[in-house]
Amino acid sequence: MGVTQKWEWGRIFRRARVKSGLSYEEIAEKTEVKGASALQIERSESVYEMFPEREYEEDGLSYSAIAELQRVFNKTDDVRAAYDCIIATGHSLSVKETRVWVELLMSDADVSRGIVREEVQKFDELRTKNPAESVRRILDVHAEYESIFGWE
Structure with a gap:
């Protein structure tokens, strides 16, 4: 839906x-x-x-991807802020990519490309696509989110 x-x-x-x-x-x-x-x-x-x-956005995130954000953020305003950050990057993350990004948010703030690649490799859907592109999209979203909200 x-x-x-x-x-x-x-x-x-x-x-x-x-x-x-x-x-x-x-x-x-x-x-x-x-x-x-x-x-x-x-x-x-x-x-x-x-x-x-x-x-x-009509071509923004799917409801399932938004549900992934709702799973990690308790407040509606926080879900909306995360949604806006993703949309601001110009990327429409898939559900699996959103799930990986959410895992990164919940992990240590010191996120490396290697950690992202490891996380992406956990998901079959991303493995069949171009993982380098998925990693780039996820990192772009992560950088946008960090630039706005920062890690303290």
Whole structure:
């Protein structure tokens, strides 16, 4: 499912949740939408919060890549900041590339090209593509993020 659909779901779930006063879990139990778990509802609402004016890039990150960011960042504003950093590089990272970047964020701040290559090699999808290109995209995103937020 794409960002547009998750944004719409987020808008609908938010409205229903606010009107009814139900929790994510209660909405998930009552809805007939297949696969609508409390976590999915919460993440959909987060996408809606991230882009209140639908200002997401059509060819930006997929919803699954955004979900990878949501997995590591607790606050919607932090997910949006990470999304904006990725988009600012001009790269549209795949889900696997986003997962590698997230692993780099959670690792030591002293990231070398060798560490990135090792991380990329863990993922089959990237191995079948051009790993050097994937490494470059991930490093570009990482450098952009570090230049804005820095490591203290």
